[in-house]
Amino acid sequence: MAEISFPLPDLGEGLIEATVLEWLVTEGEMVERNHPLVEVETTKSAVELPSPQAGKVVRTYGEPGETIKVGDPLIVFEVPDDTAGIVGTVPKEEAPKRRVRLSANLDED
């Protein structure tokens, strides 16, 4: 298993921090991509952050009322080692299929 950390993104244009209002997931919970993770408030608005990926939540940072800076860790996921990178998918291992058959007169060798 591998851990992937997701830092607090800039939720507006040039915002530097956000305050945690309420965590919508708990440590140990499995989440799917786009599952709501946390409600935070910036100087502009209160927003719900969707999960950037599927995985098991292993750590969350910040109790309600605490402020987190943009770029600081917000949540850490645990994912299987054979999860693909950020781009692409893990190729499936399939039994080889064929249509072409070989024929040769090897007596001449």
Place this chain on the structure above:
Amino acid sequence: MSEHTTLSDLEAAQDNTTAADVQQESVQNFPEPADAGATETMSMQQALNRALAEVMTENPRALILGEDVGQLGGVFRITDGLQKKFGEARVFDTPLAESGILGMSVGLAMAGYHPIPEVQFDGFAYPAVNQIICQVGRMNYRSRGTLPMPITLRVPSFGGIRAPEHHGESLEAMFAHVPGLKVVSPSGPNEAYHLLKYAAARQDPVIFMEPKSRYWQKGPVNAGADAAGYSPNGSRVVREGKHLTLVAWGAMVARCLQVAELAAEDGIEIEVLDLRWLKPIDAEGLAASVAKTRRAVVVHEAPRTSGLGAEVASTITERCFGTLKAPVERVTGFDVPYPSGDLEDEYIPNIDRILYGIQRVLEYRRG
């Protein structure tokens, strides 16, 4: 940061690299001993991660740099945990600028470090081509051997993971054409572990092409003290046969092994040669195999025209012209930009295209 090694610590530890360190290495073909000793099963990802950790532990001058190699651990998790282990001074994230990653590596190498840069995907090596060709490949020559470039450039390479444009390209022929560079591609976890450790210990720059579609498949890795019998030099026969030699590298080695298995059903015994080093090419290893089988097919993902398959075919023909029973056949990608999505199944040589290439060679008659 204080508990980690800093750059000044490294400077204190470093000795002066001199021309005497620069050695010409001959590439020869030594088959791996049959007794593999104690092995562990791991994926190529894990094997590369372990090799990097060992290189960093053994060599205080080794540095890892690239986009997202630090905090994230790399988009393919190859550098996972290494920043935590070795500190932000030795494993660090760079701006999104490959020319800068390689330019910085050149400067670090001139200052006595052993950089292990990563460009995140093959298609993003293009912005660094100026640095790779004009500096990395030439500095040793230009400085009369006083400024070697002990750089191991890791490039997740080739296709097969359904990625978008720039994420599935095969640049081996381009790199192999550059004087001063060595080019190598591992075909599985054991090769990846040993070849990366070997490459990182070279005084010469090595382009290390990791077949990204093989990152997740697990296999036995013979690491640590038991690795003494492993030879990283030259090519390697991964399956013996007597009727035809299939030459491949990277992800195509596994596919050629499948093809050899299918060909055996038809009574054709195929020898599969993992070329491993794409520059310099192991001419003796190729000649030894083809002298026995008298037929050869070379398989690669890259486009056909001026692909490395032409160099392989030429190398075989120069040495085995008298004994060859047919011209060397090439089964390759096509002369088009690498296609995205499902089309890559049509582009990358598949089992039937390789079998068909073999059949053309088998039925060839002179005259």
